Amino acid sequence: MDKTYDLLVVGGGINGAGIARDAAGRGLSVLLVEQRDLASATSSSSTKLIHGGLRYLEHYEFRLVREALQEREVLLAAAPHIIWPLTFVLPHHKGLRPQWMLRAGLFLYDHLAKRKRLPGSKALSLAGTPEGNPLKAQFTRAFSYSDCWVDDARLVVLNAQDAKTRGAEICTRTRCANLVRQIDYWDAELIDAAGSTRTVKARAVVNAAGPWVTRMVENAGLGDKAAGLRLVKGSHIIVPRIHDHDHCYIFQNDDGRIAFAIPYQRDYSLIGTTDVPYKGDPSEVKISDPEIDYLLELVNGYLAKPLGRDDVVWDYSGVRPLYDDKNANASAVTRDYVFDLDTGSAGNAPAILSIYGGKITTYRRLAEHAMQKLCPVLGNKSPDWTANATLPGGDMPDGDYNRFVADLKTRFDWVTPALLDRLARCYGTATRTILGHATSMAQLGQEVAPNLYEAELHYLIANEWACDAEDVLWRRTKLGLGMQPDQVDAVHHWFAAQARLGQAAQSSRQAG
Incomplete structure (x- = not known):
């Protein structure tokens, strides 16, 4: 029925x-x-930011920016394990937006909504600082402000x-x-x-x-x-880490657009995004050579050590389904x-x-x-x-992620620090469910791939609708980045073996 x-x-x-x-x-x-x-x-192809959208102020999207700024605080409290504050460094480019305009925009950004957890903007001198280290010597002044990182998937x-x-x-x-x-x-x-x-x-x-x-x-x-409906493609590239600190850069371009360079998965930097009109099948979207060249040229205008195509270790693209407000500029579409x-x-x-x-x-x-x-x-x-209301895994005392991790490490002192840190960032308080009553690494089951044990895989199947290796390696985690082909294959083989076990169990039940 x-x-x-x-x-x-x-x-x-x-x-x-x-x-x-x-x-x-x-x-x-x-x-x-x-x-x-x-x-x-x-939703898994974003720039991984919870942000007000500083550049949207230029398009007079004040309602959208204010609402987004308010949401930063709400979402930080709801999911402190997958959302955390991030400092953005905006170098002043003498040939582009003047300093007074950047100051005015950041003043609005600071005051359009109340802030409790995030610091306001400030001016920076880059000479001799970690923030200035990866940049060309001509960039001596900058501004910093705060937004947040999110694991979008x-x-x-x-x-x-x-x-x-x-x-x-x-x-x-x-x-x-x-x-x-x-x-x-x-x-x-x-x-x-x-x-x-x-x-x-x-x-x-x-x-x-x-x-x-x-x-x-x-x-x-x-x-x-x-x-x-206006389909706009946004593409990103991943390169080896371009700087040693935890801040993000926001680089201006002479076409009026900006690009972010964000610390990503410890060893990498995420660079994006593009804004390109898209007409094809959304399920087949991929980055184009001109987009790669565009992003490299943009960031190389700032970096003392330029990046080349050989530095790109991964890329991804998504299609934004925007309301068609008839704006001729894809970057300016609401x-x-x-x-x-x-x-x-x-x-x-x-x-x-x-x-x-x-x-x-x-x-x-x-x-x-x-x-x-x-x-x-x-x-x-x-x-x-x-x-x-908190989201699953975010129910930590006072929303204090650092205190939660310290307690976790005391309770599960037998877990390798790298694994425990990754589980805490992915699952928050649900890490306890994954580790369960285990008292040794051996009790987590087979290490199917580096830093990926059967206990986690079984949890993902039972609780997060994971059906195959792609679900795990590129959405539930980002472990696929940096894995060798044989390691990726091992995860595929594990899922295939689980499917065979499931089929055998079903046949046995039917026979009984």
């Missing part, structure tokens, strides 16, 4: 996961479906985990193939990875399909009502989110809410605003609740 849900969420990126969590916390029955893995597209997974804890059903590798509007509900045809089909009913639908948002509008038979709520011509048909745009920084507010639109439709009067 078909099940009827209050809300069907299509899309397992940050917006979909955030809305599923918010809705489930209001007591609604929720089903989230994602055609691939959680955070498998745009883990943020998505944590929201999905919390949604499940609150009653939501999360189905990855499940495609919403068709939506049919009935009098009181939507019929949704779902197809899983094995090709099995089922139909569910939902009183309302959230279309959080990202780059595929207009395709879902068409699937719902509303193609003539689709809002404008990053704000836009809702398209359709309740039929008479205004009383089952609702579908389609989401365009948005930033990972403002996903929680986006979800809150989405539910403020949908709750009246669904007859739900629950108050907003996510602003003061």
Whole structure:
């Protein structure tokens, strides 16, 4: 018999996961479906920042910047294990924005929203400092300000985990193939990875399909009502660490754009991003040679030791599904989110809410605003609740990550420091669940690849919807970066062996 849900969420990126969590916390029955893995597209391809968006001030996006600045504090408190403060260094380039303009922009940045945890901006003299060390001698002055780092893919997974804890059903590798509007509900045809089909009913639908948002509008038979979608590709490159300190650089370019150079996974620097109009299949997006050249040329304008193509050890690209505000400049297209709520011509048909745009920084507010639109439709009067709720793994005393890690190292003094530090950063308080009652490294099972034990892999399968090596190495962790091909193969082989064991167990149950 078909099940009827209050809300069907299509899309397992940050917006979909955030809305599923918010809705489930209001007591609604929720089903989230994602055609691939959680955070498998745009939401794992960001610049990994929780930030106000300093450059958006030039485009007068004051509401968006203020909301994003407010969210930094909220998200820091919610997930201190995957979000932490980061100092940004902005060298003054004499041929570009003048110092007075940078000072004015940073003054606004400091005062558009209250700050409790992050320091304000200040002027820097670079001569003889660690911040000035990797730069050309001509850069003698800079400004610093604060934003935050985030593990973007883990943020998505944590929201999905919390949604499940609150009653939501999360189905990855499940495609919403068709939506049919009935009098009181939507019929949704779902197809899983094995090709099995089922139909569910939902009183309302959230279309959080990202780059595929207009395709879902068409699937719902509303193609003539689709809002404008602008696909913009953003690409990043990873190079060996370009400096020894923990600050991030923000480099201006003469085309008006900026690029970040961010410490990444201890041994690397992440450089990005580009803004390129995109027309192809979002699932096949990849960096182009001109984009690599653009990023290298931009940062080499600042670095004393230039980077070359041979320094690029990895790259990734994502497609931003922006609302088309008709701006001719892809970099100036609004990053704000836009809702398209359709309740039929008479205004009383089952609702579908389609989401365009948005930033990972403002996903929680986006979800809150989405539910403020949908709750009246669904007859739900629950108050907003996510602003003061921690995410899984973030429930540390006083939100003090350093104290939590110190206690963890005392309790699990037999775990190698490198492994314990990585687990704490990935899983926070859930690290205790992974380590369980083990009292030695041997009890964590086989070391399938360097610093990756079976205990963690079993946890990821049971609790985080991990299905294969790609899910683990590039989204749940970033261990794939730096691994040798044979080490990556070992993780693939382990998952294949687990699949065979699962099939054998199923056959045994059926035979019995």
